[in-house]
Amino acid sequence: MSGRDNDKILDEVTSSEYKYGFTSNIEQEFAPVGLDESTIRFISAKKNEPEWMLNWRLEAFKKWQQMKEPEWSNVKYPKIDYQSISYYAAPKPKEKLGSLDEVDPELLDTFNKLGIPLEEQKILAGVAVDAVIDSVSVKTTYKEKLAEAGVIFCSISEAVQNHPDLIKKYLGMVVPTNDNFFAALNSAVFSDGSFVYIPKNTRCPMELSTYFRINAQNTGQFERTLIVADEGAYVSYLEGCTAPMRDENQLHAAVVELVALGDAEIKYSTVQNWYPGDKEGKGGIYNFVTKRGICKGPNSKISWTQVETGSAVTWKYPSVLLTGDNSIGEFYSVAVTNNHQQADTGTKMIHIGKNTKSRIVSKGISAGVSQNSYRGLVRVMNRAENAKNFSQCDSLLIGDKCGAHTFPYIEIDNKTANVEHEATTSKIGEDIMFYCQQRGLDPEEATAMIVNGFSREVLDKLPMEFAVEAKKLLAISLEGSVG
Amino acid sequence: MLSIKDLHASVEGNEILKGINLEVKPGEVHAIMGPNGSGKSTLASVLAGRDDYEISQGSVQFDGIDLLELSPEERSREGLFLAFQYPVEIPGVSNTNFMKACINAKRKHHGQDPMKPHEFLKMIKEKAALVDLDPQFLHRSVNEGFSGGEKKRNEIFQMAMLEPKLGILDETDSGLDIDALKVVSNGVNALRNEKNAFVVITHYQRLLNYIVPDFVHVLYKGKIVKSGDKSLALELEEKGYDWIKEELTPAQ
Numbered sequence: 164m165s166g167r168d169n170d171k172i173l174d175e176v177t178s179s180e181y182k183y184g185f186t187s188n189i190e191q192e193f194a195p196v197g198l199d200e201s202t203i204r205f206i207s208a209k210k211n212e213p214e215w216m217l218n219w220r221l222e223a224f225k226k227w228q229q230m231k232e233p234e235w236s237n238v239k240y241p242k243i244d245y246q247s248i249s250y251y252a253a254p255k256p257k258e259k260l261g262s263l264d265e266v267d268p269e270l271l272d273t274f275n276k277l278g279i280p281l282e283e284q285k286i287l288a289g290v291a292v293d294a295v296i297d298s299v300s301v302k303t304t305y306k307e308k309l310a311e312a313g314v315i316f317c318s319i320s321e322a323v324q325n326h327p328d329l330i331k332k333y334l335g336m337v338v339p340t341n342d343n344f345f346a347a348l349n350s351a352v353f354s355d356g357s358f359v360y361i362p363k364n365t366r367c368p369m370e371l372s373t374y375f376r377i378n379a380q381n382t383g384q385f386e387r388t389l390i391v392a393d394e395g396a397y398v399s400y401l402e403g404c405t406a407p408m409r410d411e412n413q414l415h416a417a418v419v420e421l422v423a424l425g426d427a428e429i430k431y432s433t434v435q436n437w438y439p440g441d442k443e444g445k446g447g448i449y450n451f452v453t454k455r456g457i458c459k460g461p462n463s464k465i466s467w468t469q470v471e472t473g474s475a476v477t478w479k480y481p482s483v484l485l486t487g488d489n490s491i492g493e494f495y496s497v498a499v500t501n502n503h504q505q506a507d508t509g510t511k512m513i514h515i516g517k518n519t520k521s522r523i524v525s526k527g528i529s530a531g532v533s534q535n536s537y538r539g540l541v542r543v544m545n546r547a548e549n550a551k552n553f554s555q556c557d558s559l560l561i562g563d564k565c566g567a568h569t570f571p572y573i574e575i576d577n578k579t580a581n582v583e584h585e586a587t588t589s590k591i592g593e594d595i596m597f598y599c600q601q602r603g604l605d606p607e608e609a610t611a612m613i614v615n616g617f618s619r620e621v622l623d624k625l626p627m628e629f630a631v632e633a634k635k636l637l638a639i640s641l642e643g644s645v646g
Numbered sequence: 647m648l649s650i651k652d653l654h655a656s657v658e659g660n661e662i663l664k665g666i667n668l669e670v671k672p673g674e675v676h677a678i679m680g681p682n683g684s685g686k687s688t689l690a691s692v693l694a695g696r697d698d699y700e701i702s703q704g705s706v707q708f709d710g711i712d713l714l715e716l717s718p719e720e721r722s723r724e725g726l727f728l729a730f731q732y733p734v735e736i737p738g739v740s741n742t743n744f745m746k747a748c749i750n751a752k753r754k755h756h757g758q759d760p761m762k763p764h765e766f767l768k769m770i771k772e773k774a775a776l777v778d779l780d781p782q783f784l785h786r787s788v789n790e791g792f793s794g795g796e797k798k799r800n801e802i803f804q805m806a807m808l809e810p811k812l813g814i815l816d817e818t819d820s821g822l823d824i825d826a827l828k829v830v831s832n833g834v835n836a837l838r839n840e841k842n843a844f845v846v847i848t849h850y851q852r853l854l855n856y857i858v859p860d861f862v863h864v865l866y867k868g869k870i871v872k873s874g875d876k877s878l879a880l881e882l883e884e885k886g887y888d889w890i891k892e893e894l895t896p897a898q
């Protein structure tokens with residue numbers, strides 16, 4: 164047997180444990196509950212923002228006030244009272260911190276418990292991390308090393324201070340402030356998130372990742388991420404998120420914008436594990452997220468990979484505007500819902516340039532009394548000659564009280580388009596279950612195994628370091644779904 | 647090790663096993679032969695705990711425990727292995743991962759820690775070699791796209807990995823060419839020792855040239871109608887099953 168075989172087997176069999184429902188006892192400061200202009204001024208002032216940024220927010224707020232919450236998705240939840248939320252929560256600095264690099268040990272401890280050590284020597288080799296807790300970024304690792312390559316990786320608050328030209332140029336380019344209700348809200352009150360800029364012809368020397376953690380109670384999290392890959396640049400970026408177990412629902416409304424210029428490639432992966440609520444459907448995060456990328460230049464590529472296991476309600480459609488000729492958009496998704504979770508997720512691939520290609524692979528797994536919907540739009544505009552799309556949507560049902568739904572929308576304005584859509588729905592059959600049990604796996608272990616196999620095509624797209632965690636996460640989220 | 651007493655099992659109201667009696671002791675190999683539809687696979691499934699069957703009568707003791715009280719996975723972890731007549735494909739799950747999960751489930755059941763990666767690696771290499779399984783197979787999805795013969799070899803490989811007390815082989819020989827048959831038989835023979843036992847279900851005598859049984863039983867219409875030593879298999883090969891059927895008729 165070859166050394167590579169040995170390594171592969173060892174990789175497959177090494178593993179570790181993982182849990183995140185805890186709350187950290189960190190002293191925090193909050194914005195007063197409620198939302199009006201003064202809230203926005205408060206947030207902006209906390210971040211010491213320049214006037215142009217404040218004005219941008221205020222304008223977004225005005226637009227939001229005139230918008231209505233969308234009701235077209237296949238999810239149900241009680242009306243959110245936007246006046247009962249605090250829009251800013253930040254760990255209180257114990258004393259004035261000497262430098263930005265000093266982090267409260269309690270916070271370090273929190274991230275250690277989450278398996279995200281922030282000390283550079285301990286961190287996953289080759290992965291730089293931006294750690295965001297509630298409304299602020301507490302630490303970004305490997306900043307200097309990345310700077311040597313000309314890569315900017317920092318919190319968006321810092322970018323507003325230090326790279327205003329880039330922010331002014333790109334913020335809101337892909338998701339305008341009035342794009343939709345939640346995007347407008349985010350634009351008004353966004354707190355923190357990451358900013359990435361990869362200069363021309365630069366391959367980012369390591370994986371970048373942001374870890375989002377909600378800790379505070381009665382707050383919303385509104386992060387904003389912006390990634391710009393200049394001509395010929397490449398970056399792979401991963402976000403992870405968790406939250407403590409709480410009885411009340413918490414709102415998370417993020418916006419992520421990706422810009423790929425000519426010949427650039429952005430690979431964006433998400434492992435979303437916000438608290439899903441308990442078995443009876445109490446508590447959990449409302450995850451209303453707008454993620455969109457633009458393949459602006461020719462031959463550019465944007466690839467979204469997501470593993471969605473958490474949240475009580477998910478509303479999320481990472482999309483790609485294929486503007487540049489020959490550009491490529493990809494969407495690989497595993498969405499698991501269990502108990503009372505609801506997910507309405509999918510993608511939009513908008514073919515604008517010539518010879519543009521898109522590929523959609525969606526794996527939906529529903530258990531308990533959950534509802535899991537795939538909603539996808541493939542649009543081919545009239546000047547998009549020779550556009551190609553392939554979509555594969557597979558649903559796996561566990562038990563007979565859950566639902567899987569597929570809503571593919573196809574709009575074609577150019578006759579040369581080649582669009583293929585395949586969909587399957589299956590149940591975990593008795594034969595496969597008995598086979599696994601005969602080998603010693605209980606139904607729960609067998610289910611986790613089968614689900615991992617079902618999702619493999621998507622999991623394989625994740626950066627190696629995270630694929631293992633994602634697999635475990637799938638198993639954990641399906642606990643109690645069979646028996 | 648295995649003691650089956652007057653076992654009756656039915657499916658959807660049809661009685662398929664009609665009073666099976668069988669004693670298997672450690673170190674023994676029992677062959678069960680019989681025409682198609684006589685209930686051989688049903689017996690294997692019932693022993694392994696498939697819940698499609700209703701057990702209306704009888705008992706099964708396995709190493710001192712009431713087998714029929716256990717879930718299928720508990721039976722497996724207690725050391726009962728069934729090599730399936732029709733192995734199932736598990737898309738996207740590598741053989742390695744599957745075996746790791748199964749072995750660790752068994753170890754956990756016996757209060758042992760998960761197997762150390764290097765120990766596992768050593769074992770999987772040894773056992774794959776035992777049935778001449780190309781290491782590439784270990785990374786491929788369980789049985790997915792395997793030929794019939796490869797699936798059967800994979801069953802024996804899994805059996806070797808799990809080191810059961812009792813291995814039940816359901817028509818493992820069917821669909822195998824002579825070379826594959828030898829590989830599979832060598833695998834089984836290498837696993838034989840004085841502590842374990844095998845029940846080999848087949849309707850061809852051919853396999854029994856390689857896996858030599860201590861006892862041969864003929865299952866017919868849900869009952870063991872004749873038992874003997876390995877010469878019975880040869881006799882069946884020569885004369886077919888008709889003489890047994892005839893032998894039975896006057897008695898009924």
Ligand SMILES: Nc1ncnc2c1ncn2[C@@H]1O[C@H](COP(=O)(O)OP(=O)(O)O)[C@@H](O)[C@H]1O
Binds near residue numbers: 658681689
């Ligand atoms: N799940 C089932 N549902 C209905 N009939 C079954 C089922 N399993 C077995 N049988 C019937 O029981 C009889 C014995 O089958 P089986 O045990 O597969 O025989 P063998 O393995 O000896 O060829 C056959 O008549 C078969 O049709």
Ligand SMILES: [Mg+2]
Binds near residue numbers: 686687688731817
């Ligand atoms: Mg059979």
